[in-house]
Amino acid sequence: MIGAEGDTLGIMSADAALRIAYDKGLDLVMMAPQAVPPVCKIMDYGKFRFEKEKREKEAKKKQQVIEVKEIQLSYRIDDHDLETKAKQARKFLEAGNKVKVVMKFRGREMSHMTIGKEVIERFAGSCADVGTIDKKPVLDGRYMSMMIVPAQQKPAKSDS
Incomplete structure (x- = not known):
């Protein structure tokens, strides 16, 4: 479990993690589902998705299309x-x-x-x-x- 600021909160149950995320008004996002135990992070998922799309657009702009x-x-x-x-x-x-x-x-x-x-x-x-x-x-x-x-x-x- 990783906190909103990037600090490690340790291993905890899904219910406890969801409660902490709900109290802070954020979302619980599973970052590495294949890991044992799965790694989750507390964050604003809408902001995360926006930043990810922004990075993808920048990477696409930098690609040169060869005709x-x-x-x-x-x-x-x-x-x-x-x-x-x-x-x-x-x-x-x-x-x-x-x-x-x-x-x-x-x-x-x-x-x-x-x-x-x-x-x-x-x-x-x-x-x-x-x-x-x-x-x-x-x-x-x-x-x-x-x-x-x-x-x-x-x-x-x-x-x-």
Whole structure:
């Protein structure tokens, strides 16, 4: 049994503990039911629940949500268009998102897989300073895809 201020009141019956809690105008909350004997605490349960929810909300705010952004390319893409798509991918990576690069081959384009792979690798090279390749270019049916993740920030070395 733990008191309202955190002091230990010792082992007592449930009736006695409930009576003490009722006299103080507080609640008796079982903190560790699996312990022998179970550990109970005298507290304001509404306040306890509010504080717990508040801590959970703060923890949820601190979590960073990582999204997967997709960029579609063609093996016939022009250099300037490739630069524009790479610039957009760099923005996604700098924001902390993953980038999935997809190239769809249609009809006779399936015979130009090597050109497509070169284009994807050139695209990855233009994003190399802000991201690293997580999944190398893989052919899946008519799609060739690759995953780029944000580069890890290296901690600054101190000269001490």
